[in-house]
Amino acid sequence: MASAARVTPSTTVQRIITVLTVGFVIGAVTAVAAIAFVEAVLWLNDLLLVSAYAKVQSGLSPLALLVITLAVPIAGGAVVSFIVFRLAPIHRPAGPADAILAVQLQKPMPDTRSGLIVTLGALGSLGVGASVGQYGPMVFLGAVIGGMVEKLRLAVPNVNAIAIACGVAASISAAFNAPIAGLVFAHEAILRHYSMQSFAPVTIASTVGYVVANVLFERAPVFVVQTGVSLKAPEFAVFALMGLLCGAVSILYMRTLLAGARIGGRIKLVPEARGAVAGLVVGLCALWLPEITGLGQYTLRFATIEGAFAASEMAMILVGKIVLTAVCIGMGFVGGVFSPALIIGAMLGGLVWTGLTALGIEGLAAFTVYVISAMMAVTSPVIGAPLTAILIVFELTRSYELSIASMVVVVFSNVVAFRFFGRSLFDIQLLLRGCDLSQGRAEAQLSGLPVRDYAAKQAPIFEVGSGQAAVRAELDAHGWSEGYAVDAEGLFQGYLRIIDLDASSSAPVAEILRPAQLVFDADTSVRDAMRLLEDFVGDAIPIVDHDSQRLVGVVTEAAIVRAYLDIVAKLRSEENAGL
Structure with missing residues (x-):
């Protein structure tokens, strides 16, 4: 009775105002920070002649461009490794796994200085063309911004976890122009529950992130697909089989990333030297197969166009992206794993559609249906968020039929990945750090x-x-x-x-x-x-x-x-x- 007496109506109103304000402020700040991050990456790509357009416009000789193509990632790898492993107090990369750990075990995020330095390292990695993703750093940056609320010591239960989830939701919403997906991702992958106390502020944060990105800055979506989709009943069996294949490829991708981290950790070189070696590999790949380096935004957009890549090119990009991403992350570059997974899935979907048509199978859905479905089916097991993947498809394409096709492929992919790998790459990374979330939050906290x-x-x-x-x-x-x-x-x-x-x-x-x-x-x-x-x-x-x-x-x-x-x-x- 005494405890109930302390929670007065005025206290309840104050808590409501506090959590909703937290959602609004963090949503706005995170969206601006995420957009600034992406713009800074693109600016660095042009400044350092990483993008193909910048190289064409530079007017430099082929020899000079060759030297720059090799020198920029080599120097960038060394600098990034120095920044992350020498200057950051935590002396390691950080990402979405740290946000999950902070929320699930009710621990603080890495200190603000470490968070900002690691984000700077990710910015440098993407700026010099490393094969890493931008969405992981954006999610981590949103979590770091949300984690700052802990210093305010607000008298609201669970406010620290809620604030972190708000930052994550706003970053996804701003990145994909997908507020519903941002909301669901924060609950599905970070909070892992749907209490009203968290649902309301996270919804506000995700909405504000969308408004800031889509209205104030008029950000274009990652990719836009507008196509009439006609699905026939027998084709759903094909989608199910493709889902199984996507699950296998997703497992291969995640295991390669973990192997790259193990091998990189065993190499007896100082961090700067490891980063430089990784940069050399990136530079050589930029000369041989530039589609597998950098953000891959143009590769992703061309992937949805039938005939843009031959089957052999799609196969090389698929394998090359897996290997190069593992080298980059394992040897010292910092970044996410979401963007590379999108490209890997897009290439796989294109290969499946091309193979089926080569076999003379008629009446298939459009090329883009296979590409988009496989893209999300490979990516969703990596981040442990199948609902988010399906919602991203729906919000970006506004196609109910395409969302249904993606849903089938995503479900079968996650069944395979969950059974033979685990809930997500982030959960396995935490398991390797001694935190087992496979048995639930209570077991993890008791551990x-x-x-x-x-x-x-x-x-x-x-x-x-x-x-x-x-x-x-x-x-x-x-x-x-x-x-x-x-x-x-x-x-x-x-x-x-x-x-x-x-x-x-x-x-x-x-x-x-x-x-x-x-x-x-x-x-x-x-x-x-x-x-x-x-x-x-x-x-x-x-x-x-x-x-x-x-x-x-x-x-x-x-x-x-x-x-x-x-x-x-x-x-x-x-x-x-x-x-």
């Missing part, structure tokens, strides 16, 4: 709670030389039926039971010690502790430091269960919170 934080404040710990009578009296006074013994150096020796103690004896407890049934390491998580407690019977479990073997404390079974119940109650409250 981050060490049992030592729940140790009893007044534990019955005695030295092995203590007399039995004194120990018996102490246990009786505090209501414990067991005690725990250490030597003079604090090393754990075993436990004793009150029924074994002689109330009239001064003999040391060392004579009646028993080996512990169960011992927790100081870093054992509450999640692991609950599993280990399945067959345990007793008052408490000793916590022993693995290295020193010193007794840190003891934790009761009730304390561990209470920690679990507290986490579950907190998450249920968040997921069902209203305004």
Whole structure:
């Protein structure tokens, strides 16, 4: 009753105004920042003669252009690696996975300085033509902007997670001119629930992002497809099979990215040298197959045009994009994985349609249907957001039939990827960092709670030389039926039971010690502790430091269960919170 009394109508109104204002402000700021990011990339592409148009307009000799094509990404790779691995306090790249981690485990985002420096590294990577995406950095930038709300210490439950989701939604909305997709992506991939407390401000942020990008700045969509789509029932079987193929290619892409990161980490070179090597590879690819370098915006637009690429060219772009993106991200460039996945999927869809027509199959849907469907089917398992992918198709094309075709391909692709890889590339990246989200938010949060934080404040710990009578009296006074013994150096020796103690004896407890049934390491998580407690019977479990073997404390079974119940109650409250 006391808790309910504190939440007065005026407090409720203040909270509503606060969260809606947060959504509006973050939406506007993120949209402007995202647009500025994209414009800065394009400006750098022209300034550094990365874009084909800038090269043509430069009037330089072929030899000079060759030198520039090689030198710019080499120097850029070294500079980006220096910026990210030397100047950023976190000394590593960051991206959407960090936003997911912050929201799911209720932790702060990387500090603002690290976030801005990493974003600057992504800007440099894209500016010199690295094969990385722009949407990952934009999402991360939106999350960083949202994460700044934590410093305001607003008196609203879950406001930090909501603010991060607002930044993410606004960045997607501004990037794709797709406010519904931005809204759904924030809930589907970042928050992973649909409480009204978060739904309202995230909706406002996504809408404001769309208005800023589409009305104030008149940004053009990533790609525009306007075509009449006629689908026949038998073709849905083809879409299902193509979905399975897209899932396999998506898994190949993600596993190649992870392999590139592993190999890059094993190369014994300073970060600047690794970045320069990656830049050299980018430069050579720009001379051989420029379609696989840089943002790929023109490659993506031409991909929707039948006949723009021959089948052999589409196959080379598909394979080349996978390999080059893995090299760039694994060797020191910073950027997203969404844009490359779009190109890979577009090439795959074009190859499927070309192959089917070569086999003499007639009555197929338009070329663009296969390209767009495969594009989203390859991309959606990477980001773990199938609904977002379908909505992007609908919002960009306004075609119900094309959205239905994409839905079938996306669903089958995600079934394959989820079964043989995982929910998303971001979840696997977090798993490699020790955060397993596959069993849900509660399990993940419990995995981050060490049992030592729940140790009893007044534990019955005695030295092995203590007399039995004194120990018996102490246990009786505090209501414990067991005690725990250490030597003079604090090393754990075993436990004793009150029924074994002689109330009239001064003999040391060392004579009646028993080996512990169960011992927790100081870093054992509450999640692991609950599993280990399945067959345990007793008052408490000793916590022993693995290295020193010193007794840190003891934790009761009730304390561990209470920690679990507290986490579950907190998450249920968040997921069902209203305004």
